[in-house]
Amino acid sequence: MSKEITKVQFEGFKYLEGGVCAPQGFKANGLYCGIKKTGGDGNDSPFGTKKNDLCLIVSDKMCNTAAVFTQNKVKGAPVTVSQKNLKATSGKAQAFILNSMNANTCNADGEQKAFRMCELTAERLGIKPEEVLVAQTGVIGQVFPIEPVEKKIDELVLGLAYDKNEEAAKAIMTTDTVKKEVAVEFTVGGKVCRMGAMGKGSGMIHPNMATTLNLVTTDCSITSEMVEKALRENVKITYNCLSVDGDQSTNDTLAVMANGMAENPQIDSEGEDYETFKQALYIVMMNITKMLAKDGEGATKLLECRVKGAQDQDTAITVAKSVICSPLFKCAMFGADANWGRILCAIGYAEADFDINKVNVSLSSKAGQIDVCENGAGIEFSEETAKKVLSEDEIFIDVELAEGDAEAKAWGCDLTYDYVKINGDYRS
C-alpha cells in the first residue's frame, strides 16, 4: 500500500513541490545530534540509522505568527515555553527549533531546557530567545539531554539553506514512515504567494489537536491576528477532525509563520484576500491531516468519513468523528469487511441530535461504491463488490443525515496488528 495521499485540486490554488521552504525567505536544516534517553549520541535509534533528530527553520524576516497547542492538562515543557514566547512578542517569531526522540515532558528541568533551545538558537541568529519557538516530541518523562543540541547548534545554523526542507521534515519523524510536506501557490492582491508545511504523526493523535508537531510557513503578508483567526477556523475542520487512536498528546503544536515577503497588501481584516488566505491554509492543513491519517501507526488505509445533511456543522463533525474513532469499524476496514452495522452503531452513540431512522450510508473508493444502509436499516449489496471497494487504500464513508445542509469530514485509519506492535514496546 502507498502512504502517499491523493491530492484534491482546488481552483486558483496550485500544488508545488517542497514544504516549509516553498515560500520566499525560509531557510531550513536538519541533522542527527544524538538525542535519546541515555543522552548519548550512538547509532542506536529505533530507526537503526542516524536519522535526523533536530531541525531549525528560520525566516529572513520577522514573522507574524499564531499557534495552537495541546489541550491536555499535561503540557510538554516546549508547549509552555512557546506559549510564553508568543505572548511576550505579541505573535512574532523568526525561528522554530524542533527535535524528536525526547518530548521533554514531565521533567523537573523541562522548561529551563526548552528555553535553552531557544537561547542557543537566538544567540547564533542574533535575535531574542523569545522570537524562537520550540517543539519537542518523543518519549515522555525522561530527562532531556541538552548537550547534543549544544554540540550541534553551530553546525545546524551554519547549514541552513533555502532548500533543506526535507532535512527538517525528516528530523521530526518518530514512528512516521514517510515525511509529510505540502506546498501551494495562490494569488493575493495580484501578488503570487506561497505556503508550505511539514507535519509529523503518527500515534497519539486525536481530535482537539491532531498531532505533535506541525509548521506552516508563508510569504503572504497578513497580521498575527488574522493568521490566528484563519488558524482557529481551519483547525476545527482539519486537525481536530483527525483520529488515529483516540489518545491526545501532551506536546501537540501547530504554528503558522507569515513573513510578508510576497509583498501583497497586508491582510488585516476579513474580505476576499482573507478568504483566499484561509482557503490556502485549509488546503495545506487538510492535506497534512490526510497524510497523518494515512500514515497513522500501523495503518494500511486512509478513511475519510463525509457527513452531509446535518442540522449544523457541530453535529456533522461529531458524527464523522464517531465513525472514524470506532475501533471495531477500524478493524473491519483493516479486514476489508463491509460490516456497516458497526458504522451505524458508531453513528448511534455519537452525542448529537438526529433521527437514526433517516440515515443513509455508503462506502466507496476508486474501485466503486456500495450503498449499505438506507433509512437506518441494512440493504442488500454485493459482498464481492464490497471486498473490491474496501481493498483500496483510500476509503470514503458517506453518511447522509437528511436533516439539513451542514456537512463535515473526518479522517482516520484502520486499526491493525502493527499498531499494537508499534505501541506494545515503544520505549525500548
Added chain:
Amino acid sequence: MSKEITKVQFEGFKYLEGGVCAPQGFKANGLYCGIKKTGGDGNDSPFGTKKNDLCLIVSDKMCNTAAVFTQNKVKGAPVTVSQKNLKATSGKAQAFILNSMNANTCNADGEQKAFRMCELTAERLGIKPEEVLVAQTGVIGQVFPIEPVEKKIDELVLGLAYDKNEEAAKAIMTTDTVKKEVAVEFTVGGKVCRMGAMGKGSGMIHPNMATTLNLVTTDCSITSEMVEKALRENVKITYNCLSVDGDQSTNDTLAVMANGMAENPQIDSEGEDYETFKQALYIVMMNITKMLAKDGEGATKLLECRVKGAQDQDTAITVAKSVICSPLFKCAMFGADANWGRILCAIGYAEADFDINKVNVSLSSKAGQIDVCENGAGIEFSEETAKKVLSEDEIFIDVELAEGDAEAKAWGCDLTYDYVKINGDYRS
C-alpha cells in the same frame, strides 16, 4: 494466562458455585438451534462446533424486575421489545429468552421477531408474552431467522432444570472465551438469600452500558422500584466503568429479576436491608464486570485503575475511565512496558477538574509495586521490577489526585494483536 479473575472477599457475603440458578426457584436451559446469518442449522458456527446459541431462564414465581439498556440511538429490536414489556407489566417478568449469533438489529422485521420470541416462550409456559424479556447478540443488520427458535422452543422449555445455568451461560457467548457466572449468599431479615448472574462480552464494550447481555437473578424479596434503584446506583460504578474498546453496543441489556422466594420481609424502602441487597448486587455486578474486562477481545491482562483523593466521585470515575480507555496505555500493558507517561497523558486529557501537578501514580500486581510518578513528574524506578510487576495478568493502576476523599475504579484490558484479528473479519 488465566481468564479467571481473582475474587475479592466481602464480609457477610459468601461466594457460591454456579450462576443464575443459585437462588431458589430459577430454572435454566440452553441449546444449539442453528441461528446464523443463513438461517440454516448446519455445523458451521465460527466456534467450529454446535455451540449453544439459545437459552431460557424461568422463575417459578413472578419476579419484580428492573433493567438497564444501551444508550445508543441505534437500539436492537429486542431492547425495544423488552423495554415495552417491562413498561406494560410495571416491572414484572417471569422468563428471559436470549440468543447469540444474530443481534436482530437494523432489520425491518426486527421488533416483530423479537416479540415472537416472547410469544413462543409465553405459550409454552402459560404466561403472557409481556412477562418475557428478550435479548439478542451477534451480527447487526442481518435478518433474524425465527424458524430455528420455533423448531427448538419445545425442547428448550422441556429441558429446563434448576441446575442448567451453565448451558444458558454458554448460549450467550459470542467471542467470549469463557462463560461468565457468579453467585453470592447473604442474609436479609434473618433469611438466607442468594443472588446469581451470568454475562457475556467481549468486544464493543464501553462505559454507558458495558456489555451486551447480562442477567442477575435473586430470591431476595424486594419491590421493583428498589431493584431499579439498586441497579442504577451500581451500574454507574461497575458496568459503566468498564471499557474494552470504546465501542458501545446497540443491544446492551442488564436485567435483575427478584422472585422473593427467600421469604425475607420485602425490601420496599432504604435502610439496612436495602444496603445489604445493594451490596450483594455490587459484588455480583463488579465481578462480572471484571470477568468481562479480563476476557475482552484478545485481552491477555485485566487492568484495574483505582483513583483516590478526588474532589467528587464523578471526577474519580472520569479519570479512571480515561486511563483504562487509552489505546496507547493498553498497548503498553500488552508489552509489559511501564510507559507511565501514557498514564499521565490519559489523566491529563480526562475532562475533569484537578491539578495535574499533585498527581501520584503507581503500578502493582501480585508480583509487587512500583511508584512511577510523583507530583506529576516521573521518578526513578527499577525497570526490572516493572517488567516483573507488569508480566502478571491482573494489573492495578493507582492514581492519587490528593484533592479530596472521593474514589472510583474502572476496569479494562490490554490491546493486543488478537483484538485486531478477531475484529478484522468478524462477519465471515
